[in-house]
Amino acid sequence: MDPLTVGIYGLIATLVLLALRVPIAAALGSVASVGIFIIFAWRPGAEFQPEWAWQPTFSLIANNPYAFITTYTLSTIPLFIFMGHLAYEAGFTTDIYRAARLWLARLKGGVAIASVVGCGGFSAITGSSVACAAAMGRIAIPEMLRFGYSKSLASGSVAIGGTLGSLIPPSVLFILYGIFAEQSIAKLFIAAVIPGLLSLAAYVLVIYIWVSRRPQDAPVPDEEISRADKMRALRDCWAIIVLFVAVVGGIYIGIFTPTEAAGIGAATTLALGLILGRLNLSKIYAALKESVFQSSMVFVIAIGGKLFVNFIALTGLASEITMWIETSGVSVFMVMGLIVLMYIFLGMFLDPIGIILLTLPLTIPIVETFGFSLIWFGVVVIKLLEIGLVTPPIGLNVFVIKSIVGDKIPLESIFGGVAWFLLVEVFVLAAILFIPALSLYLTTFL
Amino acid sequence: PTSAEAQMRELRFAEFGPNRGTRAAALEWLDQEMRDRSGGTLGLDITWGGALLGAKTAAQGLSDGVADMASIVPVYAPGQLVAYEVTDTIQFGDEWVGMMATYEFMTTNEAALEEQKKANIKYFGNYTTGPTQLLTREAPVTTAADLDGLTIRATGAFVPALEAKGASTVSMSQPKVYEAISNGSADGSTTYYYVVKAYKHYEVANYITELNMGQVLAFGIGMNMNTYMSLTPDQQALVDELGREFTAYVAEKMYNSRTDVKAELQEGIDGHKIEIVQPTDEFRASLVEIANADVARWKEKAAEKGMDADAVYGAFAALVDKYTAERDANGYPWEAESN
Amino acid sequence: MLLRLLDLIENIALWVGCAALLIMGALVTGSVLGRGLFNKPIPDDLLMIGLLMVCVIILPLAYVERSNGHIAVTVIADRLPKPVQTALTILGRLIFAAFIGTMGVVIARKVPKEFEQGLYYDGRLEVPTWPMKVVFAFGVAVFLLRIVTNIIQDLRGSDDDAVT
Numbered sequence A: 001m002d003p004l005t006v007g008i009y010g011l012i013a014t015l016v017l018l019a020l021r022v023p024i025a026a027a028l029g030s031v032a033s034v035g036i037f038i039i040f041a042w043r044p045g046a047e048f049q050p051e052w053a054w055q056p057t058f059s060l061i062a063n064n065p066y067a068f069i070t071t072y073t074l075s076t077i078p079l080f081i082f083m084g085h086l087a088y089e090a091g092f093t094t095d096i097y098r099a100a101r102l103w104l105a106r107l108k109g110g111v112a113i114a115s116v117v118g119c120g121g122f123s124a125i126t127g128s129s130v131a132c133a134a135a136m137g138r139i140a141i142p143e144m145l146r147f148g149y150s151k152s153l154a155s156g157s158v159a160i161g162g163t164l165g166s167l168i169p170p171s172v173l174f175i176l177y178g179i180f181a182e183q184s185i186a187k188l189f190i191a192a193v194i195p196g197l198l199s200l201a202a203y204v205l206v207i208y209i210w211v212s213r214r215p216q217d218a219p220v221p222d223e224e225i226s227r228a229d230k231m232r233a234l235r236d237c238w239a240i241i242v243l244f245v246a247v248v249g250g251i252y253i254g255i256f257t258p259t260e261a262a263g264i265g266a267a268t269t270l271a272l273g274l275i276l277g278r279l280n281l282s283k284i285y286a287a288l289k290e291s292v293f294q295s296s297m298v299f300v301i302a303i304g305g306k307l308f309v310n311f312i313a314l315t316g317l318a319s320e321i322t323m324w325i326e327t328s329g330v331s332v333f334m335v336m337g338l339i340v341l342m343y344i345f346l347g348m349f350l351d352p353i354g355i356i357l358l359t360l361p362l363t364i365p366i367v368e369t370f371g372f373s374l375i376w377f378g379v380v381v382i383k384l385l386e387i388g389l390v391t392p393p394i395g396l397n398v399f400v401i402k403s404i405v406g407d408k409i410p411l412e413s414i415f416g417g418v419a420w421f422l423l424v425e426v427f428v429l430a431a432i433l434f435i436p437a438l439s440l441y442l443t444t445f446l
Numbered sequence B: 001p002t003s004a005e006a007q008m009r010e011l012r013f014a015e016f017g018p019n020r021g022t023r024a025a026a027l028e029w030l031d032q033e034m035r036d037r038s039g040g041t042l043g044l045d046i047t048w049g050g051a052l053l054g055a056k057t058a059a060q061g062l063s064d065g066v067a068d069m070a071s072i073v074p075v076y077a078p079g080q081l082v083a084y085e086v087t088d089t090i091q092f093g094d095e096w097v098g099m100m101a102t103y104e105f106m107t108t109n110e111a112a113l114e115e116q117k118k119a120n121i122k123y124f125g126n127y128t129t130g131p132t133q134l135l136t137r138e139a140p141v142t143t144a145a146d147l148d149g150l151t152i153r154a155t156g157a158f159v160p161a162l163e164a165k166g167a168s169t170v171s172m173s174q175p176k177v178y179e180a181i182s183n184g185s186a187d188g189s190t191t192y193y194y195v196v197k198a199y200k201h202y203e204v205a206n207y208i209t210e211l212n213m214g215q216v217l218a219f220g221i222g223m224n225m226n227t228y229m230s231l232t233p234d235q236q237a238l239v240d241e242l243g244r245e246f247t248a249y250v251a252e253k254m255y256n257s258r259t260d261v262k263a264e265l266q267e268g269i270d271g272h273k274i275e276i277v278q279p280t281d282e283f284r285a286s287l288v289e290i291a292n293a294d295v296a297r298w299k300e301k302a303a304e305k306g307m308d309a310d311a312v313y314g315a316f317a318a319l320v321d322k323y324t325a326e327r328d329a330n331g332y333p334w335e336a337e338s339n
Numbered sequence C: 001m002l003l004r005l006l007d008l009i010e011n012i013a014l015w016v017g018c019a020a021l022l023i024m025g026a027l028v029t030g031s032v033l034g035r036g037l038f039n040k041p042i043p044d045d046l047l048m049i050g051l052l053m054v055c056v057i058i059l060p061l062a063y064v065e066r067s068n069g070h071i072a073v074t075v076i077a078d079r080l081p082k083p084v085q086t087a088l089t090i091l092g093r094l095i096f097a098a099f100i101g102t103m104g105v106v107i108a109r110k111v112p113k114e115f116e117q118g119l120y121y122d123g124r125l126e127v128p129t130w131p132m133k134v135v136f137a138f139g140v141a142v143f144l145l146r147i148v149t150n151i152i153q154d155l156r157g158s159d160d161d162a163v164t
C-alpha cells in the first residue's frame, strides 16, 4: 500500500480509538506501531510480506522510546513538576496566591491573571512549555479552585499560559529552529519577546472579558481588606520570592544552565521548606509520589507521540503536503496560508519537536525562495506549534493539566476553557503574520 | 506500474542532522550521483533531522532495517561497532588522511568486516568533524595555566586531558552548549570549526584556541546488509564505488570548510568576531600525550569483545601513516586536479 | 491475597520511582555544587540522570493504571450503554497492554546479550547498559499484571450488573 494512504488511515484510526475511550498513549502508540508494520510489510509495488516488517517495527517500538525517555534534557520536566509539588506542600504557593488575591481583589479575574503572568515569569526560567504548564499548574490551579474560580477558567488559563514557555526565551524550540534554518539564536530569542508579551497581554484580556461576562467564574473576596492585611500577605511571600530570585539569578549569573534549573529549584524548595519547618517526611513523600505519578502519565503519552512522529515520517505525509502546497500554483500569500494550516493540522496530532523535525527541512526552503525573513518565520512556526499544544485531540499541555487535576476536572472542560483563548490566538497569530516588525524590530538592536 | 517505475528503487536514508551544512550538501550530492550513474534506477529518500532515527538509535535501527542507509555514530551503540571506534583514538587533525585511512580500514580490516557482518551493517563511507579546537568565552587559552579553573564542555579523550590541566569538564548535548556558554555555566567547549558556525557559538564566545587535535572519524554512513545483498551486482559495484568517492568528496569539503569558516569567524559573522589564538607547543603536546593515552580504554573494550586490540590499533595506525606519506608526497588529490 | 501482593509490588515500584526522582535532583544539585565549589562535577551525571528517568516513568505505570490515572477522551464513550462501556474499557486496556507489552518484551530480549557481553555506555564510570532495561521490563510486567487483574474485575463487574 502507498505509505501516504496508510498515514491517512492512521490519522482516522487514531480519532476513532480516542472516541472509543482508548487511553491516549495507547491510541497513539498502537496506531503508530500497526502503521509502521504495514508500511514495512506492504512496500509499494510488492505483495504484503509480514516477514519484512517484524524486525524494523520492533526496533522502532523498543529503541526510539527507550532512547527518548533516557534523554537528559527531558529530566527537567519531572524535576520542575517536583518543584511545583514541593512548593505546594510547603504552602509557599498558598502564600503567594493569598497575596495576589488580596492585592488584586478589585481586578476582575485577578488571580487567573496573576497565574498567567506567573506563567510568563516561569517561562523565563524554563525552555519547555510542558515543564512550564506542569509546574505552574500545580502551583496555580488548586489555589484558584479554592477561591471558587470555575474549573475551565482555572485549568484553561494555565494550559494556555504554559505555552509561553517556548515562546519567551530561553526556548529549546527556538534553538532547534535556529539550527535547521541557520539563523541566529540570539536574534530568534529577542524576536520572540514582543510576540510573547503580546500573547500574554491577549490572555490577560481574554480573562478580563470572560470574567466581565461571567462574574460567577471568578468570585471576588467579599471581606474588607485592610492595608495591613495586604502588607502582611506580601511579607509572607518572602520565601517564594527568594526561591524565584535564586533560580532566575542562578541562570542569568551563570551558576547553572536552564536545564539544571529544575533540579536546583527543587533542591532549593526542599531546603527552604525544611529550614522553615514547613516540610516533613510525609509531605515530601506526598510531593514525590504525585510528581512521579504525573510524570509517568505525561511521558507515556509522549512515548506514544514520539512513535507517532516516526510513523508520520515513514508515511511521507509532511513532504506530500509541502510538495502539494509548493506545486499548487497559487499565490505566495495563499502558500503561506496553506503552510500555516498545515502546522495547525499537524499540531492537532503531533508534538512540537516532532513537527519541527518533520517539516522544517521542507518548509524553510519554500519560505526562503519567497525572500521572507526566516527569523519572522521562526516566530510564526513556534507560535503555531504552541497553539498545537492546546488544540484537541492531542494537546500535550492540556494533558499535563489533566494529570494535575485528576478526576476533579474532565478533559473536555480544560479544552473548553482553552477554546476561549484560542479565539484570541487567531488575532495574535494574524498580527505576528502580517506585522513582521513585531518580530523583527527588536532584532535591529542586536 | 510501467517497467521504468518498477526498476526505480529509492533507498530510505535516515539522517539525524538538518538539511543544511556541509554534510547535508554531501548527501544531496550522493543522491544525485546515485541517480545519474545508475541510469535512474537507484536513489535516496532522505529523512532529515532524526524524525525517523536519532543519532543514538541510528546504528541499531539500521541494523534492524528501519532504514536502508543511515548516518551512524558507533559510540552511541555500545558494543556494536567497536573496531570502528579505534579510528577516534589517535590525535591527528588531517581530514583527508583520517577519512581515507578509515575508509580503507573499514573496508579491508578483518576484525572490522567481521563486526559489520554481525551487526548486519555494511559500511558505506565516512564523515569527519575535522580537528578538535577549544572554544572559550572570555579569555584566550594558550597555556595550561589559562585553562586552570575553567569549566569546559568536553567528550571522550579530552576529558582526562583537560582535567589534568585543572579544568573541570561537563558533558551536554551540542544544542545545549549555546545556552551554557551564553549564561556562563560553561566557560567553553571542545569543538570543531563547522560546529561553531552551525550552532552560532560565535554569538556567545570570543576565542578559539587552535589545538588541532583529533577528529571524530567513527562517524559515517552504513547500509543495511540485507538491503545491500538485495541489490544487483551492478548496483553493489556502484554503491562501493560511490562510498569511496563520497568519502573523498567529504574530505575535500570539510578541509575547505575549515579554512573558510575560520576566515569567516575571524572576519566576523553578523558583527560577532572570534579571535583565533595558538597554544604553546608544550601545552598542545602535553594535551595530545594525555589524550592519546586514553586509547587504553578502547583497548580494554576491544579485548572484552575478543578482538586482538593491539593488532587492530596497529592496522589503523599503519593506514594513517600510509595516507600521511601519500599526502606528503603528492599533496591532496584536489590540489593535483587544479594544477 | 494475590491482589494484595500485586498492590504491594506496585507500591514498591512507586517508591523506587520516587527515590529515583530524588536522586535525579540530588545529582543535578551535586554536580552544580561540585563544579562551582570544587571544580569537580559528578562524572557521567547526564547519563545517570537520563537512565533514572526509566524508574520515574515506567515503574509507576501499574500504579497509575490502578488509580485509573491514564488519560482518555471520555466525552463520547460515557454516553453509551453500560455494557458497551465495559467492552470499550476492556478494549482500551488490551490495546494499552499490547503496546506497552511489546515494548517491554523487545527491550527485555536485549538484556541477556548485553549482560553477557558486559556492554557499557561510553563515559568515565562505564555504566552498564542492561540494569535499566531490567527495570523497564519489570515495570512493564507489573503493568501487564495490573491490566489482567483489571480486566477480570471489569468482566465480573458486568456480570454483576447482568444479575441485578
Ligand code: NA
Binding pocket: A122, A123, A124, A125, A126, A127, A128, A164, A165, A166, A167, A168, A169, A170, A171
Ligand atoms: Na522559556
Ligand code: NA
Binding pocket: A347, A348, A349, A350, A387, A388, A389, A390, A391, A392, A393, A394, A395, A396
Ligand atoms: Na494539538
